[in-house]
Every structure is written in C-alpha cells, then in structure tokens.
Amino acid sequence: MIVTGLLLGAVLGFVLQRGRFCVTGAFRDVFVTRNTRWLTAFLIVVAVQSVGIFALTAAGAIHPVNKDLPILAVVVGGFVFGFAIVMAGGCATGTYYRAGEGLVGSWLALLTYAGSSAMMKTGLLKPFNDGVRSVTVPVRTIYETLGVSPWVLVVVLVGAVAMAAHHHLSKPKRVVATLPPRRSGLDHVLFEKSWHPFVTALLIGAIAIAAWPLSTATGRNDGLGITTPSSNLVNLLVTGQPKYLDWGTLLVVGLLVGSFLAAKGSGEFRVRVPSAQIAVRSVVGGVLxxxxxxxxxxxxxxxxxxQTAQFTYQGWIAFAFMLLGTGAAAKVFIMGHRPAEQVRPGTPAAEKAQASVTTGV
Known part of the structure; x- marks a missing residue:
C-alpha cells in the first residue's frame, strides 16, 4: 500500500511543475510587488483541504491528532524557514520540483535541506531540536479555544478565500502575445498550455485531501508532509533500515519523478548550473x-x-512567521538590490520582477 505514496507524489510533482506553483514566490510577491494572487492560490489549497479533512474526520475515515503548541520552536523555526526559502530559491516542494527540472542549485538546496533535517530529527542536532520543542503551551486548535465547531471556521475560511479569489478573477485580463499551439487536445493541456494558479490550487487541494486516507491506510496518521519524509529518505539511504521506508518517503521520491516527467514532456528540463554565489546561497538556504x-x-x-487546514495554533503561527521571514529575506536579497521603480507596484519593472519571483528565474 505504501506505493500509493509514490504514485500520489508523482501526481503532485507533475501538478506543481506544470502549474509553476511556487510557495516562495507567493510569499515574496506580498512584499516585493504587493501582489496577493499567488498567496490567494495557496489559501485556496488550505480552504479546499480543510473541507476535506473535517469531512473525512466526521465520517470516521481519518483521525488527526493534535499536540500542545511548542511555541518557541514554531516562532523561531517558522521565521528561519521563511528566510531560508528565499536564499534557497524555493520552499520544500519548490526545491523538489525544480530539482526535477534540472536546476543544480535546487539539487544543492535539496541535499542540504534533507541532510540538516535528518541531523535535527535523528542525528547530532536532535538534543537541540528536542530541547527547543519541549517549551510548550497547552493549546492545540483555535476552535477548541473558541468553543465552537470546526465547521464554523471552515465556513469563514472558505468565504474569505472565495472573496479574495473573486477579487483577482474580476480584474481586467491582460492580453499577452503567445505563439500558436504546437500540440492539441490533452497533450496541449498537460504539457503546453499555461495553467491558471487557481485551477492548480484546486488540484493540489484535492491531492492533499487524498493523501490523508491513503497515508492512514499504511499506518501513517498524517497528510502531505515533506520535512520528516526527507529526513527519513536520508536515513534510509545511509543506514538501510527499512523502518525509514514509509508512505511519506515514497511521496518525496514521487515528487522528483513527477516533476521530471512534467519538465521533460513540456520541454522545460535543462541542467542549469548556478553561479558560485547562487550555489553557496542555495547550500546555506538548504541547511537553514x-x-x-x-x-x-x-x-x-x-x-x-x-496544519492550517486543521486550524491548529502551530499551523497558523508558523504560517505567519514564515511570511515574516520571507519578507525579511526579500528585503535583504531582493528589494535592497533593486532600483525603487522595480519594487513599486504597477510599474513595468515591478511586473517583470514579479514574473521572475514567481518562476524562480
């Protein structure tokens, strides 16, 4: 049954690559170009998954377990991670799918990310990690604190995200010159046509929902996850112990497979070697x-x-500090090195900057 992790990971990697779904770009856009289109797409994933999680929980198909909030670790870790993804040129999934495209910088970031997470979870830095995470406060979910049904928060979230999506969809569409399609039918849709961010988000949301029962069926009580599976993959390769081979481990392997197939099929696969400066930044970013x-x-x-889809304090606090960390790194590495007109919303230079941030070019 754990092979479903590989299959679902391949589908997710394919969708991420073809949809150019870059969470780092979504977060950076908020600060660099003051654009929330991709952040809205990200929140669509959260909202769709939230509906699925609580529906599956109500049906008894899954049984999510939430723990006390390790407040210090979440605040510090969230900020560090948000800062690091700008340095690395992509978050966890972004690094995986860009590695599948042939970006050597992402290979470096991926190796150091997986290696340092293994050190934190099972290696030399485990005592430090466990020590910081031991500082907890006895709160778990927002709806428990408010004393309301989680469906109240689901409705609020879905409504707010729907309004944000409508705001972006109602904007006048820009006419962009494109070349005539070279493919037709399903081949054109899968490998040539640009995917709308919101359509990509709906697909990822559906994949995230499917991850819960598929993972649960193998004894892994969780949904999508990248860090622990990456750590487990390193431990599996180093020790050969079968205990590290589970649904999540195959999920991250599938991400590489799916993104590679998508990049090859669309003609976007190309081995690209970064400059020495970018390579060093990718390594440091991956470690952090x-x-x-x-x-x-x-x-x-x-x-x-x-975690946000479950309305846990850990998820939403981590989300907030990841955004703050991304904003701080954007100010250091992006906004601080561009002329003023490149960071003013609405200018042609800002639009070009937004495109480069979103695509990771």
Missing amino acids: MGVGASLAGGCTIGNAMV
Whole structure:
C-alpha cells in the first residue's frame, strides 16, 4: 500500500511543475510587488483541504491528532524557514520540483535541506531540536479555544478565500502575445498550455485531501508532509533500515519523478548550473530550511498548508512567521538590490520582477 505514496507524489510533482506553483514566490510577491494572487492560490489549497479533512474526520475515515503548541520552536523555526526559502530559491516542494527540472542549485538546496533535517530529527542536532520543542503551551486548535465547531471556521475560511479569489478573477485580463499551439487536445493541456494558479490550487487541494486516507491506510496518521519524509529518505539511504521506508518517503521520491516527467514532456528540463554565489546561497538556504522546518514541526506544506487546514495554533503561527521571514529575506536579497521603480507596484519593472519571483528565474 505504501506505493500509493509514490504514485500520489508523482501526481503532485507533475501538478506543481506544470502549474509553476511556487510557495516562495507567493510569499515574496506580498512584499516585493504587493501582489496577493499567488498567496490567494495557496489559501485556496488550505480552504479546499480543510473541507476535506473535517469531512473525512466526521465520517470516521481519518483521525488527526493534535499536540500542545511548542511555541518557541514554531516562532523561531517558522521565521528561519521563511528566510531560508528565499536564499534557497524555493520552499520544500519548490526545491523538489525544480530539482526535477534540472536546476543544480535546487539539487544543492535539496541535499542540504534533507541532510540538516535528518541531523535535527535523528542525528547530532536532535538534543537541540528536542530541547527547543519541549517549551510548550497547552493549546492545540483555535476552535477548541473558541468553543465552537470546526465547521464554523471552515465556513469563514472558505468565504474569505472565495472573496479574495473573486477579487483577482474580476480584474481586467491582460492580453499577452503567445505563439500558436504546437500540440492539441490533452497533450496541449498537460504539457503546453499555461495553467491558471487557481485551477492548480484546486488540484493540489484535492491531492492533499487524498493523501490523508491513503497515508492512514499504511499506518501513517498524517497528510502531505515533506520535512520528516526527507529526513527519513536520508536515513534510509545511509543506514538501510527499512523502518525509514514509509508512505511519506515514497511521496518525496514521487515528487522528483513527477516533476521530471512534467519538465521533460513540456520541454522545460535543462541542467542549469548556478553561479558560485547562487550555489553557496542555495547550500546555506538548504541547511537553514532543514533546521527551521524541524523546529517548527513542518515546512510550508506540513505547517502552512496542512496544519492550517486543521486550524491548529502551530499551523497558523508558523504560517505567519514564515511570511515574516520571507519578507525579511526579500528585503535583504531582493528589494535592497533593486532600483525603487522595480519594487513599486504597477510599474513595468515591478511586473517583470514579479514574473521572475514567481518562476524562480
């Protein structure tokens, strides 16, 4: 049954690559170009998954378990992770799918991210990680604190995200010159046509929902996750112990497979070697990603996408501090090195900057 992790991971990697779904770009856009289109797409994933999680829980198909909030680790780890993803050029999933495209910088970031997360979870830095995460406060979910049904928060979230999506969809569409399609039918849709961010978000939301029962069926009581599976993959390769081979481990392997197939099929696969400066930044960013995600208890997927969908304090606090960390790094590495007109919303230079941030070019 754990092979479903590989299959679902391949589908997710394919969708992420073809949809150019970059969480780092979504977060950076908020600060660099003051644009929330991709952040709205990210929140669509959270809202869709939230409906699915609580529906599956009500049906008795899954049984999510929430723990006390490790407040210090979540705050520090979330900020460090948010800062690191700008340095690395992508968050956990972004690094995986860009590695599948042939970006050597993402290979470096991925290796160091997985390695440092393994050190934090099972290696030399485990005592430090456990020590910081031991500082907890006895709160778990927002709806428990408010004394309301989780469906109240689901309705509020879905409504707010629907309004944000409508805001962006109602804007006048820009006419962009494009070349005539070279493919037709399903081949055109899968490998050539640009995917709308909100359509991609709906697909990822559906994948995130499917992850819960598929993972639960193998004894892993969780949904999508990247950091612990990456750590387990390193431990599996180093020790050969079968206990590290589970649904999540195959999920992250599937991400590489799916993104590679998508990049090859669309003609976007190309081995690209970064400059020495970018390579060093990718390595440092990858290390900090592993440290930050391990402290916070998850990355932009495990925390900002999955835990938020469950309305846990850990998820939403980590999400907030990841955004703050991304904003701080954007100010250091992006906004501080661009002329003023490149960061003013609405200018052609700002639009070009937004495109480069979103695509990771």
